Amino acid sequence: MASIKTLALALAALIAMASTAALAHADKDHSKKAGPVKKEQMAWGIAGDAKAAKRTVELTMTDNMRFTPDRIDVKQGETVRIVLKNQGQMLHEFVIGTKKELDEHAALMVKFPTMEHSEPYMAHVRAGKTGEIVWTFNRAGEFDFACLIAGHYQAGMVGKVRVATAAAATAATAAGKVDGHSDHKHRGRTD
């Protein structure tokens, strides 16, 4: 009898400890600033330097599983500071990727809801908090961003990033000018 009670108490203590540890872990992961940023070229760009960010895009995230705005337009090569305001009561996140990558990642999150993930192209923002990432969109194309928390992605918490090609951007800004060389100059410069 006594041993069962002792066992139950020990078990309760263990559970309490485990959840405290989990909480501390979550706190640490979600509140700390990202350490040394891993600069890995992804299909949708590469981690950017805050100093290089000339534009800030602000998005809000809400518990009705929406981003506002749900579309970001950038020029290829542009470094953008993306500020995420969580106006909801629950944790939300912002993850950039291709539709395929996000689909796969979202499926994993459903299987393993407590899975830790942290990359320079994602931010986890707790209720009422603001997070940010700095990202360089050095690849042209249409990409997606999403909240991959189990259920949120499936509820449509997604958006689009359109990265206009450097040539298109140059053409747009050069409209009216007679400088036909800038186009070639930009095309030759790759990373």
Ligand SMILES: [Cu+2]
């Ligand atoms: Cu969410």
